[in-house]
Amino acid sequence: MTVLEDSVHTLVEKYFNNPHVLGIHDAWKNGEICIIIQTDTHSNKTIIFPKEINGIPIIVEEASLAEAQSE
Amino acid sequence: MDVQSFINGVAQKIFNLNQSIFEIHLGGIRGNFDEPAYWVHCIFPENADKITLLCHEESDLKSLQQILSKSYPNIPIKNWSIEYSEEIWATQMFPISAGSPIGHINLIQRSGLGTFGGYVGHQEGIWGISNNHVIADNNNPTRENDILNINQQLIGNLSSFQSLVMPPIFNQMDVALFKPEPSRMPPPHQNWHLYVASDVRTGDRVVKVGARTGQTEGIITSVYAAEKVNYGHPLGILQFNNCLVIQGVNGSPFSLPGDSGSLVYRKSDQKLVGIVFAGGNSNRGTLSFANKSDVFLPHFGLTHYTHFLF
Numbered sequence: 001m002t003v004l005e006d007s008v009h010t011l012v013e014k015y016f017n018n019p020h021v022l023g024i025h026d027a028w029k030n031g032e033i034c035i036i037i038q039t040d041t042h043s044n045k046t047i048i049f050p051k052e053i054n055g056i057p058i059i060v061e062e063a064s065l066a067e068a069q070s071e
Numbered sequence: 072m073d074v075q076s077f078i079n080g081v082a083q084k085i086f087n088l089n090q091s092i093f094e095i096h097l098g099g100i101r102g103n104f105d106e107p108a109y110w111v112h113c114i115f116p117e118n119a120d121k122i123t124l125l126c127h128e129e130s131d132l133k134s135l136q137q138i139l140s141k142s143y144p145n146i147p148i149k150n151w152s153i154e155y156s157e158e159i160w161a162t163q164m165f166p167i168s169a170g171s172p173i174g175h176i177n178l179i180q181r182s183g184l185g186t187f188g189g190y191v192g193h194q195e196g197i198w199g200i201s202n203n204h205v206i207a208d209n210n211n212p213t214r215e216n217d218i219l220n221i222n223q224q225l226i227g228n229l230s231s232f233q234s235l236v237m238p239p240i241f242n243q244m245d246v247a248l249f250k251p252e253p254s255r256m257p258p259p260h261q262n263w264h265l266y267v268a269s270d271v272r273t274g275d276r277v278v279k280v281g282a283r284t285g286q287t288e289g290i291i292t293s294v295y296a297a298e299k300v301n302y303g304h305p306l307g308i309l310q311f312n313n314c315l316v317i318q319g320v321n322g323s324p325f326s327l328p329g330d331s332g333s334l335v336y337r338k339s340d341q342k343l344v345g346i347v348f349a350g351g352n353s354n355r356g357t358l359s360f361a362n363k364s365d366v367f368l369p370h371f372g373l374t375h376y377t378h379f380l381f
Contacts, residue, residue, distance in 0.1 A: 006293045012297045012312065014119070017239070022351075023318055026295030030271055036293075038353055065308070066300045066351030066360055068204045069285065070178060070185040071328035 007053045008035060020047060021034035022063050029059060076104065127209040127316065130346050165254050166261075169379035170280035170333065173201060175208040178218045181213035186332035187226075188346055190257045190377040197256060198230055198248040198373075201332030207232035207247040209306050211316040218249045221282075227251040233342030235302065241312040244362040245331075245348040248371060256348070261266070262373045267363045269342040275316060276338040279347060280379045288338065289317040289325035289359065298360055300349045315345050315361040326350050335361050336378055343368070343376045 001009070015021045015037065021047050023038035032058040037049055041062050051061055144200065167173070169189040178184065185205025191198055199218070203210065206218050207229055216229035232247030275291045293316035299308050317335065319325035326333060326347045335345040345361030368376070 008295045008297065014296060014297075016310065023296065023298040025298070025314075026273065027293055027316075038298075043104055058227075061354045063353035063358075064147070064351050066298050066330065066349045066358070068202075068300055068302045069328045069331035069347060069350045069359075070205050070355035071181050071204070 003054050004033060004035075004056060007056050010059075011037065011053060012037060015047075015049070018047065022065055027059075029057075032057070034059050036061055040065070072345070080263045081159070093102070093175045099352060101372060126137070132373060153296050156231055165201060166257050167220070167226055167251065169377065170282060170330065171208065172282035173199075173218060173332075175212065176215070176217040177208040177211070177213060178205065178217055179221075179223060184221060184282060184329055186206045186280075186330050186347075188332045189379060190251075190261065191371075191373045191375065192263070193372055193374040197251070199227055199251050199255075200246065200248055200334070200346070201339065202245045202346065203232045203247045204245055204247050204248070204348070205332045209302060210234050223280060225252060231371065235309055237306070238308070238310050240295070243311065243313050244346075244367040244370065245309055245311075246346060246362060246367040246371070257377060261377055264341065264343070264378055266343060266368050266374055266376055269337060269344045271315065271337065271344045273364070275344070276320075276346060277325075277335050278338050278380075279326065279330070279333040279335045281326055281333040281347065283329030284324065285328045286379075287325050289319045289335075291344075291360075292316045292355075296360065298351075299361070303361055311349075311360070311362075313363060313366060316361060317347075317359040317361060318356060319359070322356065324350070325359040327357075330359075334379075336380075341378055341380070343378075372380040 008024055008026055011024050020040050022040060025032055026038055027036045028040060029047060037060050049058055052058055101344055167187050169187060171187045172184040173187045176186045185201055188200040191200045207224045211231050218224055218227045220226050227249040230250045233244050235242055271291060271294055273291050273294055277289050282284045296314040296316045297312040298314055299310055301308050317325045332341055333347040337344050343364045345363050347359055349360040349363050349373060
């Protein structure tokens, strides 16, 4: 398991049971690897997330709950 | 006359006999990857249905002679130099195009639909692939498990699926397989791709064809995604991990509702990398979520796949 994968895994274990956290995944931003934590619109100011993990920056963004894509 | 010349001649004569044919494909391999057969493949414009003529080694040329007697009146069939053509038969085929709208009978009768991803298989069989929530009705394969197209025609029957599980357990795939009706098997000229782990990375360009948005292009933005996904009643919100996140290019969504089941291919080498199952929105725009091919293909023992461009 890479450091990135392990970091995502650690954050998932710590925060995914919070109903306001909708997704956690790796991403590239401004030319560097980061981890994005998706939250609903009501929570990103009330939940305090670390700014980095294992040296990888953490970015919090607002998102909607994903939906299965049949219609 | 060599084989290819013979087939070219047959195709040309069939074309001349039936002006409604607008496209003919030549040559190829049919069957479970290694069963050789020469073929002439004709597509009719009215309904895109297809007729296939297969030339095998075992019988005579009577059927073909009947078809071609009008255009080859002066050339006895026995004079043709055809070493292999001891059997000719005609099979009417209606293969399913990747990206076609399909669904479990329950979903279709609720006016729902998803996408036929494509044909997948191994040495002993060929299946159609899509999502559990498209062709297994969210773990609820009641009735006769008929898989229908948008015209409510039977195209196959549910074969197997990976159950969707409730939190706190994480899902890694929303995938199911169906056995196509014999007339819905892949066309004889279908090229099969041997699956090799795709080593997908962020930044990879990918393509898919879906029932809602058609062919679109996207960029992999994440390869280790955990996501909560709303499956509605009765499953509710399910958890997934080890997923891909894909964003469409030029501000267009990579997928929308109805595209579930679309197979995702890396643009640079045509390798299968995933299957679309969900979507959502964030500050960055519309996001699509896909299960990884190196998770679901080995799970079902699949070794080969088709590509909608080939």
